[in-house]
Amino acid sequence: MALKLITAPTAEPITLDEAKAHLRVEGTDDDAYITSLIAAARQSVESLTGRALMSQAWELALDEFPRSCAADYRSLGRYQAAIDIPMPPLVSIESIKYVDTAGVQQTLDDSARQVDDYNAPARVVPAYGTTWPAARCQPNAVLIRFACGYASAAAVPQEIKAWMLLRIGMLYENRESVAAGVTLAELPHVDRLLDAYRVWGA
Template sequence: MSWSVTTPPSEEPVTLTEAKLHLRVDTDMTDDDPLITSLIQAAREHVEAACQRALMPQVWTERRTSFPGTPTCPSIPGSPYGYLRVPSLAQQTILLSGGKVRAVDSVKYVDDTGTLQTLDPAAYDADLTSEPAQVAPAYGTSWPATREQPGAVQVQYQVGYADANSIPAALKAAVLLVLADLYANREAVVNGPVMSNPALSRLLDPYKRVLP
């Protein structure tokens, strides 16, 4: 299983004004504005990677080699191997990465002829209130058979908090801490003792999640 950012966020969780206030840079000093703007993005991406959680609204695509719980061979009546056991719903459930999922845009799969198909939304149920969000076949059904190849199943979904105001204060504070560190240390090598800020870990730890 792998995922990629299909559509990156159009805004950052911290504005340039908020960043300059935290960095103690006068608002009328604009020489560093392009640098600070780029570092805001870098700080946000650092926090997202550390927590495995999207902050601002964005679109992710998750790719799998097959649907979970899908039998790899057909059930053949009368065969010496008997019938294949039908996987349980839990075994067929897809757990989506990224934290707060707001919508599932599409579920696509490569069928046994090599054609990319889009699954009818009525063919699956999505629980977006849980975290991680869950996508499973509709009641009484199973996932369709897929060709065995990388990326045979592609789930595209909207992930991230609704807007900057919806992001927990701890995560915004973490972005500002990372931003200040990047702004103060602009070289690959730092002279003198290097000390980590324990506050950063305490801010991030409650929001870190293990990928399914």
């Protein structure tokens, strides 16, 4: 499984004014630097939690479709044919393309699959009574393009924004990894703000 970023976010969960208010900065000299810290903090949250904060598009590549039968579900209590879609919250599945056994790329019809967004990450499964089509077993034979992220900055949980502001403050005040001979350490009690939003096992 591999992920490729198709469309990066065009907005951030925290505005420049919000970050400057937290930092108690009134001038504009550091605006570009603070803006870069906002993006860095957002990227750190996405890496630590496995979530997408703002609207973005990704492509998930698989070497083949998963296979299953009804017996798998009865014995294991889970849908073996499900494909987990990373970077929740999922907005939509834009397309599922695959290379068929003849080596021709096909686009799966929307009616041939079903999305379960009750889970985080969401998952996509074959439509009821069907199975995934036969795909050539080769690198990146299956490409799933999807949109993800919270609907707006206002929808991003406050705990995540609080963590971002604390990280921005630390990076702004400490511009080197070692200050006065002391190595800057992570603060576990601060990272606990993200615990409820980590996508475990994603």
